[in-house]
Each structure stands twice: as structure tokens, then as C-alpha cells.
Amino acid sequence: MAPSHRATLDTAVETIRSRAHWSPHPEHPRAYQDDGSAAFRALCDTTFDLGQPGTDDWVGGETSPYGFPLGVRYPHADPDVLLPAMRAALPAWRSAGPERRALVCLDILARINARTPEFAQAVMHTTGQAYPMALQAGGPHAQDRGLEAVAYAFAEQTRTPERASWTKPQGKRDPLALVKEFVPVPRGIALVIGCNTFPTWNGFPGLFASLATGNPVLVKPHPRAVLPLALAVRVARETLAEAGFDPNLVALAAERDGEGIARTLALRDEVRIIDYTGSTAFGDWLEANARQAQVFTEKAGVNTVVIDSTDDYRGMLANLAFSLSLYSGQMCTTPQNVLIPRGGIATDAGPKSYDEVVADLAAAVSGLLADDARAAGLLGALVGPQVLDRMAGAERAGRVALASRAVRHPEHPDATVRTPLIVAVDAADPDAEQAFMAECFGPVSFAVAVDSTDAAVALLRRTVRERGALTVLGHTTSERVARELTDACLDECAQLSLNLTGGVYVNQTAAFSDFHGSGGNPAANAALVDGAFITPRFRTVEIRRPA
Amino acid sequence: MAPSHRATLDTAVETIRSRAHWSPHPEHPRAYQDDGSAAFRALCDTTFDLGQPGTDDWVGGETSPYGFPLGVRYPHADPDVLLPAMRAALPAWRSAGPERRALVCLDILARINARTPEFAQAVMHTTGQAYPMALQAGGPHAQDRGLEAVAYAFAEQTRTPERASWTKPQGKRDPLALVKEFVPVPRGIALVIGCNTFPTWNGFPGLFASLATGNPVLVKPHPRAVLPLALAVRVARETLAEAGFDPNLVALAAERDGEGIARTLALRDEVRIIDYTGSTAFGDWLEANARQAQVFTEKAGVNTVVIDSTDDYRGMLANLAFSLSLYSGQMCTTPQNVLIPRGGIATDAGPKSYDEVVADLAAAVSGLLADDARAAGLLGALVGPQVLDRMAGAERAGRVALASRAVRHPEHPDATVRTPLIVAVDAADPDAEQAFMAECFGPVSFAVAVDSTDAAVALLRRTVRERGALTVLGHTTSERVARELTDACLDECAQLSLNLTGGVYVNQTAAFSDFHGSGGNPAANAALVDGAFITPRFRTVEIRRPA
The missing domain is CATH 3.40.309.10 (Aldehyde Dehydrogenase; Chain A, domain 2)
Structure with a gap:
């Protein structure tokens, strides 16, 4: 793992406080080696094996808005096998603590960043975005939002110290003295329900916010925009395994078009966090019905x-x-x-x-x-x-x-x-x-x-x-x-x-500085990224004993 | 307003980070002038007028567990008059900003602290607590939890600066430059539903967390433990008015025993935050039905x-x-x-x-x-x-x-x-x-x-x-x-x-250091006090324009 991840994390934490311009992810295509088309073509018409437990079938059916089928087949998961495997990965990830988790997340993001052109092709050919936009919005800007979520998660989890001594004077008697440990604990499995138009940009904040706070993350992409998130899941699993963690901390739940597995997964007792971007109807349904989970939604609005x-x-x-x-x-x-x-x-x-x-x-x-x-x-x-x-x-x-x-x-x-x-x-x-x-x-x-x-x-x-x-x-x-x-x-x-009249556009926000949405009107119950996007994803357990 | 409130706030913010022992509220009865019985007797058998709009009747019926009726009559509110009056008080309180709101909250707490013996009598004769415990748990310890909530609210609202400059280089072209303002905005009216046994200790955290984040607070006490919270509402209204704010930022909703107004108030569209302590049945009902509100509950558990x-x-x-x-x-x-x-x-x-x-x-x-x-x-x-x-x-x-x-x-x-x-x-x-x-x-x-x-x-x-x-x-x-x-x-x-074998007991927690509950098991969906208890109470609105 690059030794500079800690420095990147510190700068990210500092920047969410200053709200100045900053990004570790270059946004110019020239910063990247090629245009990703060779890597993309090598993915098409293949079976995208992630080595996930409980794979009972292979599904796929994406068609590029530019006019050809992708032909990629993804693992279809049996939740009764996959979810327990993900749950089993939780304790070691919890024990790793906020800093180690943040650094592993930064390593995932750095590896995703290194493959930005491949992600750009995948975003382009699932969303219809033109290549330059798919590269920027689907690459560095999405990576920025993911890193921003990690920075907030790290800051919120470390505001309470790992250990504290507490001594209360008792007049002439001996003081009361305790030692206290504080452990951020995750809520359970987090479900990310991706959208068709911005699979990485809208998917990364929830994915990294949940992972950095200790929760295993199941990514359920939109059936027409699977590839960008499948790539992210693959990179995450590889990084986690290399770092000595169970790769099942991040998994993919691809589905047949029309299968509607989001509805089933959202009501599973193991699922305690849901991040969703999409229609108001399904967002409202999630908020009303997935009562066992913290539900973060971005729905429709009228700008x-x-x-x-x-x-x-x-x-x-x-x-x-x-x-x-x-x-x-x-x-x-x-x-x-x-x-x-x-x-x-x-x-x-x-x-x-x-x-x-x-x-x-x-x-x-x-x-x-x-x-x-x-x-x-x-x-x-x-x-x-x-x-x-x-x-x-x-x-x-x-x-x-x-x-x-x-x-x-x-x-x-x-x-x-x-x-x-x-x-x-x-x-x-x-x-x-x-x-x-x-x-x-x-x-x-x-x-x-x-x-x-x-x-x-x-x-x-x-x-x-x-x-x-x-x-x-x-x-x-x-x-x-x-x-x-x-x-x-x-x-x-x-x-x-x-009064935007120059090169800043109302439809663009910059991570670390601008909030995307407010979470306070019907278009979304969450903002990217603020404290409220993070704090419900974990709890703090205290263990106290006499000093 | 005492100039030292800012110093107290700073120490509180520092202590929630160190988790050391600290309190500005003395817990020994000798620290207070008298035992409060004269003040308490002067309250009994009176009409407790708060000058609230929409008072359509007077209600009361508390009986001391020590064996006598209190005879205090409280205003019964018409929500169709009171809630709009509270809503109208919001913009000026929002404009005051996090620091001013925190300092006014600290002034309310300081005035409550000065009247600790009177609160102790009120707590004793509604809950049945013995006087020494009513003084400590209902007085300084409750005040500590209120102050802790203010400190967290201040810290969470000020993690984003009021203003920021953002400049993004554009190669040889002029940089993009924006100035940005960030304003914490409250969610709406907050409803505090009090309990019978710890009206101030369990009521103050939600009351002060909501008020410090800009929300008007309607306090609905348990019909058998009205007086302690009515006293707090009176002090809050006086302090707010003296500080130049609308006293309707804090109001009381007393009810006839068995009237069940919590159910009606909880579903009002103006009510956007609910803090509740009490039975699991009603807590679960609130979580399931008060969908327009953020609901914080403490319910039953088996310790x-x-x-x-x-x-x-x-x-x-x-x-x-x-x-x-x-x-x-x-x-x-x-x-x-x-x-x-x-x-x-x-x-x-x-x-x-x-x-x-x-x-x-x-x-x-x-x-x-x-x-x-x-x-x-x-x-x-x-x-x-x-x-x-x-x-x-x-x-x-x-x-x-x-x-x-x-x-x-x-x-x-x-x-x-x-x-x-x-x-x-x-x-x-x-x-x-x-x-x-x-x-x-x-x-x-x-x-x-x-x-x-x-x-x-x-x-x-x-x-x-x-x-x-x-x-x-x-x-x-x-x-x-x-x-x-x-x-x-x-x-x-x-x-x-x-291994508690000395003078620290499992049933006691210290504000600024110990968490009360975790928010992560069926006994409560909230902990006192952590970031998750605060962040959902406000949102951040950004106004950006070219520099």
C-alpha cells in the first residue's frame, strides 16, 4: 500500500473543512495512459467471474447506448449463501479500526484511478455519456466523491478517542478512576442500489462511506449499467484480499432485467444500510418498507x-x-x-x-x-x-x-x-x-x-x-x-x-467543497457528503473498567 | 449573557474529544443555596402561565409519589395556533448561526442550573426519586447531558466554514473562482416526548440538540411529570426573549391524562424531529408512522x-x-x-x-x-x-x-x-x-x-x-x-x-465521557450523545456565486 495514502487522507480531511479546490485524481485525459478501449474490448463478451460464494447462475444483457451489446455475463448470487459470507467478513474488518479501513479504501480508490480510462469506457457504454464526460464524471470526479466519503467517515469515527482515562475526584476519598475503550461498530451489510446514468459517481459515496465505517457492501447495479460497478467490485475485492481481509466485504448482486432483486435484498434482515439513486416511486418504497435499514435516497426533483x-x-x-x-x-x-x-x-x-x-x-x-x-x-x-x-x-x-x-x-x-x-x-x-x-x-x-x-x-x-x-x-x-x-x-x-456566467455550471459540483443535494427536500433525503451521510452508518460501543 | 459561556462551550467541545471527567455543574447539594422546597411550594396549586399563543384551556393532575396532589395547571395548546407561531420564530433563530444559538442554549442551562434545587423538588415529586438523586440526576447530570448535546451540535454545524473561496486552475486560462456560503438550516419543529421517571435527564439532550441546531422545540411532557419540563420551558422562553428571540422557539404541550396528544402531534407535517423516551410499543409506532420526522427513541430493554x-x-x-x-x-x-x-x-x-x-x-x-x-x-x-x-x-x-x-x-x-x-x-x-x-x-x-x-x-x-x-x-x-x-x-x-466493584455503578453514565445506550440494538435507536444524535437535525445549504 502506498505510504502516501495517509497524507492523502489528511489532506482530504483538511479540505472538507476548508472547502477549497483540491483533488488527488487528475481530470485531464492526458493524465492517463490510453483511452481504455483495448481493456474495454477485452471485457466484452466474457464471463466476469468475481469468485463470489453462492454464485448460482450468470446474467447479463447490457447494450451500449452507442449501439451494440456488451455481452458481459456477471455472477448471479444466492443471497442465502452470499449474505452470510459477507456477514462473516465483518468482525475482522471492524477490528481493523478506522484508520486501517480508510487506508485500504484509499488503496481501492487509487487502483480504480489507475484504471480510469477502462472505467470511462464502461461508463460511456452503459450510460451514453460522451467519452470525455464519462472519463471525468465517471472517473476522477466519482473517485473524489468516494474519497470525500472516506474522509468524512474517518473524521466522524475518530472524533471519539480509542481509549480514555476518566478520573473523578471524591473529596478526601480516593478518586473514581476508569479506563474506557471506544470502538466504532458497523451496522451490518450495506446495500448500494446503482442507477443507470451515473453508476460510479452516484454509487461510490455510499459504497465507500459504508465500507470505511466497517460495513460489508453489496452492490446491486442497475441491470443496464453493471460493468462500471462490477469493475469497482473486482478492484475492491482484489485490494481487500491483498491487504489480508476477506474479499467478501464487497460483492456484486447482478440480476436479470426485470428480476427486481433490489426489493428482495432491501428487506433482508442482514441489510442495515441502503444507498439508492433512482425513481421517486422506488425511493419512497424503500424509505417506507426497508425499516430495518438506514435508507439514503436520491430521487427525482424539478430543478x-x-x-x-x-x-x-x-x-x-x-x-x-x-x-x-x-x-x-x-x-x-x-x-x-x-x-x-x-x-x-x-x-x-x-x-x-x-x-x-x-x-x-x-x-x-x-x-x-x-x-x-x-x-x-x-x-x-x-x-x-x-x-x-x-x-x-x-x-x-x-x-x-x-x-x-x-x-x-x-x-x-x-x-x-x-x-x-x-x-x-x-x-x-x-x-x-x-x-x-x-x-x-x-x-x-x-x-x-x-x-x-x-x-x-x-x-x-x-x-x-x-x-x-x-x-x-x-x-x-x-x-x-x-x-x-x-x-x-x-x-x-x-x-x-x-449568476453563473463562466465555466462553472449549475449541474456540476466539486467534491470536498460543494454539497450535492441538501437532504432536506423531496429530491433526496441525503446530501453528498455531509456528517448526516456518515454518522448513521456506525455506532460507538464503549468498554469501561476500573483503572 | 455571561462572557464565560464561550469558554464553557470550548471546554465542552474539548471534553467530548478527550472523554475526561468534567462538568461545569456542581453535583453536591451544598453548592446550591437551599433545598428548593419554598420555591416548589410556591408553584403548587397555581396556574403555570407561559404566555403561549393558542392556549385554549388549562390542564393538570400530577400527584407526587410521596402522596399529595401538586395542583399545578398548565396551558393546553391548540396546535393549529401554537405550531404556526413556533414555525414563524424559526428564520431569525436560523439566522443567528451556530455560535449564537449555542451561547443562548448555554445561558438557558446556566439559569436552569441556578435553580437546581427547585428542579430537584419538581423531579422528586413527579418521579418518586429521593431528593439527593433528584438533585443530581435531575439537576447537574441532566444539565451536563444538555450541554453535551449543545457541544456536539456546535461542533457538527461548524465543521463546514461559514464562507469559503474556491479557485480551480484552468491551465493558461483564468482560474474558475467562486465564493461559497454555507448555512446550517434546521429541519422544522422538534417534538420532545418526555418520560415519567427522568423528565429532565432524558428530555434535555433532545431539547438542546434540536434548539442548538436551529429547530423550535415543542415539549410534550408525560402527564404525570410535567412540572420539571414546564420549568425548563419557562426558563428557555425567558432567556430567548431577553436575548431578543421569539420565546415561541420553545413551548409546552401539556395534556389531559389519557388525551394522547403525542400521537396527534407526532404526525403533524410541521414536526420534523421527534425525541422520545418510553414504552417500546409507542416508540415502534413513532418509528413506523411519523415518517415526515427524524425519530430518536429510547425504549425498553433487558439489561x-x-x-x-x-x-x-x-x-x-x-x-x-x-x-x-x-x-x-x-x-x-x-x-x-x-x-x-x-x-x-x-x-x-x-x-x-x-x-x-x-x-x-x-x-x-x-x-x-x-x-x-x-x-x-x-x-x-x-x-x-x-x-x-x-x-x-x-x-x-x-x-x-x-x-x-x-x-x-x-x-x-x-x-x-x-x-x-x-x-x-x-x-x-x-x-x-x-x-x-x-x-x-x-x-x-x-x-x-x-x-x-x-x-x-x-x-x-x-x-x-x-x-x-x-x-x-x-x-x-x-x-x-x-x-x-x-x-x-x-x-x-x-x-x-x-468488574465494577467500587463507587462507579453500571446504571450511571457520565456526560462528555460515557455514551448512554448505543443506538444499535432494540432498546434505542439513538445514543446520548454522539454525532448520529445531531447530524440528522439540520442540513447545510450552500450559496455559491462567482468571486
Whole structure:
């Protein structure tokens, strides 16, 4: 194990306190040896054996959104064999203590980082992300979030010392004196239920938070995005075994499409922690039914932009156009509803009417995506056919201000690539409201005409309270409006970005500095990563005896 | 506000890291001006007006276990008026920030501390605790636990800075630069559901944890133990108002006996945090039904002692006799099942058979309580008639090894005072098992004959897993057995004390150093006080904008 892991851990712990920019994981493709395609091709059409106990069958059926089957077959587990084997691995991992666990986790992350291009290919061909984004978001940024979870886990577990002496004076009598040991103990097996669009980025925080706090982790990937997490499980098992621990501390639960094993696993008594990213319906089901477990969910939300005014109209439009286009809006953080006062807004380029703002935003998106090759590199491919269905439904909600365009991918002609659709609607139209007040995941946004900025803030509040939001973006030159947006986000517990006009986008957060979600509105009951994401994963047992 | 509150806060934060002995609250009665009886008498037979909005009636009906009605009438609240008033107080309290909130909480605690004798009388005459214990446990020790919660809340809220600068290099281009604000935001109204036996000790941690993290707190006391918490609410409201905050940040919800308003309040949408101490049935109901809230519960458990061997037989018996007698065993931490190998144990006084150990323990209890005045001062009064019913039931479970004796209280002849009952049972007897595997709250313990120390450890494991435990005590001279007891407590997540033979008792924990409960077995889903008791009470909202 590299001796520098301890230094990395210390810097991570320091950075979650300073919230400055930092990452040990380079994000530029040039930092990595190759583009991972050879390693990826070598994985396709193979049996991905992990040596797990209780493997009763082999399953697989992933198809790349770029138009070919992956052909990888994964172990299908008998939980009655696999879960007891995982449980048996717990005591030695618990005994290792917080520091050793953190360092092993850092070693897993370092090995994953060394294979970033291979992970990037796996992410690309399961999610549809373009390669540069799959490399960054699926590689270093996901690794950062995993490391951040380890740093929080280490900090929370070591706030109580391993040993303490306690001496209480008793006047003239001898003092009372005890020695005390404090041991962080894990809760049990942790289940990570992965999502289709960001398997590593959304999966790593829960995986590493649970593992670093001593819990064995069973990873149940989305049946259409298994490979990235299967690779992570393989690396984790190898690292654990080399470090002298039972590899069954991390295992994979692949399933047949439609088998629905998450529902079964989530109710197993051995499962005491669940991390889930996905639909609101199943997230709500987990919260209501997996009562034996601590359940951390990220569900659907309706992200809102309030446009009041700007002193950089072009910058605002360019920034927003990029946010709407990146990965075809298939991010849980992509803005959906852009609220614009009916009477228009003040800008550095003069007053702009509602219609002008909508038209200029449409033009900014069109301009950004005019070149097919560049567009494909930004948009990636649609993750599945259900996205097209949602787009067709959204078109009927109002006036199409920017039609979606099919883009031919230069290298992958079978990929379904679409530019964003912008639908102009009026907040007062109840039919339109039905559409824009529900999450429409994919390259769809609504330019919502509202009576005023005050009405926009009121609608923002209602949207967050009723539907949840992972991101809120405001554009204003008025400190009063900035204050009102801030108050709304404090009251409704949503993360706010103001006046982004440059190279920082509302849909991106930086580990160690930004919180992803708040855990305080219906979009998610957890934030990545804060103390509340960590502390319920372990308990502290004290052993005291006379000194 | 005393300038030293900040120093006290700093020492508290430091002590929860060192786990050393410390308290700013003197525990000796001589530290306080009088015995509080004049203040207490002045409260009796009065209307306890708190100036709360929505007071629609006056209710009361407390009777002292020492034999007289208190005659205090408390405000009965209309939640449709009171809860919105409390909610309206939230934004200004949120804006105050973690440090100011902590210092106001410390001021509340300091004012409560100054009135410790009055609280002691109120605790004594609602719980039945003897005055010296009511003073210590209901006064300084409860205040310590409240302060500990404030210290944890302050530490958790300030681990993220108020502001941060974030600058990310972009090669030859200008760096990306953001300024970020981080604001801890409360979840909503917190409901504290008090218990009959330790209204302040069990009530203060949740009250102060929620208040210090920005949440308004509604205190719903047990209908037979209102006065101690009503006094705390009054002090809190006065302190808040003097500090320029809305007194409705803390309010009382008294009820008619049998009204059951906890059930109604717990399901109100405004209520987002619940702290509860009481029966397993209602705790389980809260966890299952109050889904809009974070629910912290302390419920019933079966505390176990394993006697393997000792090198201080007399010390062990004396220590255990005290533990069984203190407040007539009406503590959630009192040992219930004393597991003793059928073949006897090794001691410094030679080998002792099971029967000898039981007889010697009975004699130790009898000796300790031989003098009625001393006995009354240790036992206090039974909190209610249901305790007598349970004692009668327990007698039928086995052979009575020590009969309970009625003690005449020298000053309060109407008080029901009883010495502990010890029932000898065999672990192999299924009828006895039904009795000893359920919590029998009160002065009842079972001396359980088991096959061996190994069998005792196995029964300990099963008891904690199935019924929960707040405390486990082991006596052994063998490091192997100590290791097995430790492993059992780590596996089942219970707090372990070993070989207590002096002035530290298993039923007592010290704030800032000992954890009360673990939160990881069926006796409680929360520990007092750890990070997990604090972090779910607030979220962090980030506001970021270009630098």
C-alpha cells in the first residue's frame, strides 16, 4: 500500500473543512495512459467471474447506448449463501479500526484511478455519456466523491478517542478512576442500489462511506449499467484480499432485467444500510418498507432557474445553454424550469422581453450544438428509448421554442443523439403546470412565463417544497432579489447557485467543497457528503473498567 | 449573557474529544443555596402561565409519589395556533448561526442550573426519586447531558466554514473562482416526548440538540411529570426573549391524562424531529408512522449481568446491591438479569455455588437497606401502582430469593417504598424465560442459573439482539471471558462495563465521557450523545456565486 495514502487522507480531511479546490485524481485525459478501449474490448463478451460464494447462475444483457451489446455475463448470487459470507467478513474488518479501513479504501480508490480510462469506457457504454464526460464524471470526479466519503467517515469515527482515562475526584476519598475503550461498530451489510446514468459517481459515496465505517457492501447495479460497478467490485475485492481481509466485504448482486432483486435484498434482515439513486416511486418504497435499514435516497426533483436580471446576458445564455446540453440533460442536476417574468428582464444588453429571452436561449443552444461532431461530444447518447417518449409528451405541453434535433454521431451511427427541446409555457396554464411540475428527465426544459420575479420566487418555493430540487440557479443584479432567492432556498432547503456566467455550471459540483443535494427536500433525503451521510452508518460501543 | 459561556462551550467541545471527567455543574447539594422546597411550594396549586399563543384551556393532575396532589395547571395548546407561531420564530433563530444559538442554549442551562434545587423538588415529586438523586440526576447530570448535546451540535454545524473561496486552475486560462456560503438550516419543529421517571435527564439532550441546531422545540411532557419540563420551558422562553428571540422557539404541550396528544402531534407535517423516551410499543409506532420526522427513541430493554468470576467478591456484591436498589430499579439502565453459572463461580473468597451467590447478593441488598431512613433515601418511591403489579407477576416466575419489603418513609408516610425483589430462575425453564426475557421495569431482578459462562454469553447475545439493552455488566478475572463479553457487545452493539466493584455503578453514565445506550440494538435507536444524535437535525445549504 502506498505510504502516501495517509497524507492523502489528511489532506482530504483538511479540505472538507476548508472547502477549497483540491483533488488527488487528475481530470485531464492526458493524465492517463490510453483511452481504455483495448481493456474495454477485452471485457466484452466474457464471463466476469468475481469468485463470489453462492454464485448460482450468470446474467447479463447490457447494450451500449452507442449501439451494440456488451455481452458481459456477471455472477448471479444466492443471497442465502452470499449474505452470510459477507456477514462473516465483518468482525475482522471492524477490528481493523478506522484508520486501517480508510487506508485500504484509499488503496481501492487509487487502483480504480489507475484504471480510469477502462472505467470511462464502461461508463460511456452503459450510460451514453460522451467519452470525455464519462472519463471525468465517471472517473476522477466519482473517485473524489468516494474519497470525500472516506474522509468524512474517518473524521466522524475518530472524533471519539480509542481509549480514555476518566478520573473523578471524591473529596478526601480516593478518586473514581476508569479506563474506557471506544470502538466504532458497523451496522451490518450495506446495500448500494446503482442507477443507470451515473453508476460510479452516484454509487461510490455510499459504497465507500459504508465500507470505511466497517460495513460489508453489496452492490446491486442497475441491470443496464453493471460493468462500471462490477469493475469497482473486482478492484475492491482484489485490494481487500491483498491487504489480508476477506474479499467478501464487497460483492456484486447482478440480476436479470426485470428480476427486481433490489426489493428482495432491501428487506433482508442482514441489510442495515441502503444507498439508492433512482425513481421517486422506488425511493419512497424503500424509505417506507426497508425499516430495518438506514435508507439514503436520491430521487427525482424539478430543478429551477429564476431569471430576474443580468449584467452579462451573453454569458448567462452561454452558461445555461451548456447546462441544458451536457449529457442531453440526463443529469439529476440539470435545470428543467426556467422562470422568466412575462414583462421581460433587465440586462447589460438592454431590456429583453420574455419572448426575446426564450428565443436567445434557443439560439444559444442551437449555436453551441451547430456542429454535429461537437454536439455529439457534448450531448452523448440517450440512455434509453423512454427518454424519447418523455420528449414527445413534453412537446404537447406548450409552444415548442426550440425543437429537438437528431444528431448523427460521427463514430457511432446507431446511437440516439438528440439536442435539447425547449417548450415555452405559461405558469398560469394548468395543463402546462401538470407537465412542468413533474420531473421530465432528459433534454427537456420549460421556459415558464411568470407574472414577476416575486411570482418566480413563489413558484420556486412551491416547486422545491412539493417536488424537490437538487439545484437552483438564480440570475439577478439585485441584492434584494439575491436575498429573496437565498431565503427561499434556506426555507425550502435547496442548494443555490447565483449568476453563473463562466465555466462553472449549475449541474456540476466539486467534491470536498460543494454539497450535492441538501437532504432536506423531496429530491433526496441525503446530501453528498455531509456528517448526516456518515454518522448513521456506525455506532460507538464503549468498554469501561476500573483503572 | 455571561462572557464565560464561550469558554464553557470550548471546554465542552474539548471534553467530548478527550472523554475526561468534567462538568461545569456542581453535583453536591451544598453548592446550591437551599433545598428548593419554598420555591416548589410556591408553584403548587397555581396556574403555570407561559404566555403561549393558542392556549385554549388549562390542564393538570400530577400527584407526587410521596402522596399529595401538586395542583399545578398548565396551558393546553391548540396546535393549529401554537405550531404556526413556533414555525414563524424559526428564520431569525436560523439566522443567528451556530455560535449564537449555542451561547443562548448555554445561558438557558446556566439559569436552569441556578435553580437546581427547585428542579430537584419538581423531579422528586413527579418521579418518586429521593431528593439527593433528584438533585443530581435531575439537576447537574441532566444539565451536563444538555450541554453535551449543545457541544456536539456546535461542533457538527461548524465543521463546514461559514464562507469559503474556491479557485480551480484552468491551465493558461483564468482560474474558475467562486465564493461559497454555507448555512446550517434546521429541519422544522422538534417534538420532545418526555418520560415519567427522568423528565429532565432524558428530555434535555433532545431539547438542546434540536434548539442548538436551529429547530423550535415543542415539549410534550408525560402527564404525570410535567412540572420539571414546564420549568425548563419557562426558563428557555425567558432567556430567548431577553436575548431578543421569539420565546415561541420553545413551548409546552401539556395534556389531559389519557388525551394522547403525542400521537396527534407526532404526525403533524410541521414536526420534523421527534425525541422520545418510553414504552417500546409507542416508540415502534413513532418509528413506523411519523415518517415526515427524524425519530430518536429510547425504549425498553433487558439489561444483563454476566458473573463469571471475581477477585473482589464483597465489592462485586456491594456494587450490584447498590445498582439494584438505586431508585428502586426504576432506571432504564438498572440490571435485570444476573446470569450465574449453575456450577458456581471462582472468587477471592473461594468458590461460590450458584445458591451461595444468590443468597449473598440477597444479603448484600438486605444489608444495604436494613435501615428504613437510609433505604428510603436510596430507593425513593415507586412511580406508580403499575410497578407493584409487575412485582407481583415476577414473584410467580421462580423462587423468591429476596422478598420485597415495604419501607415506611420517615417524612412521607403515604409514599409507596419497596426494596428490590430477587427471583431465582433457571435459564432452561421456558415459563421463567417468558418472564426474564421481557423488561420488568421496577425493583425486580432475576438470578438466572445458566449451564456455564459460555452459555451466559450466548444468552447475553440473544437477549441484546431480541430485547435490546442499555447496559451490560460483566464480572470476570479471565481475559478470555472479558474478550468474549467484549466481542458479544461489539457484535450486538451494547455498552459494556467490566468488574465494577467500587463507587462507579453500571446504571450511571457520565456526560462528555460515557455514551448512554448505543443506538444499535432494540432498546434505542439513538445514543446520548454522539454525532448520529445531531447530524440528522439540520442540513447545510450552500450559496455559491462567482468571486
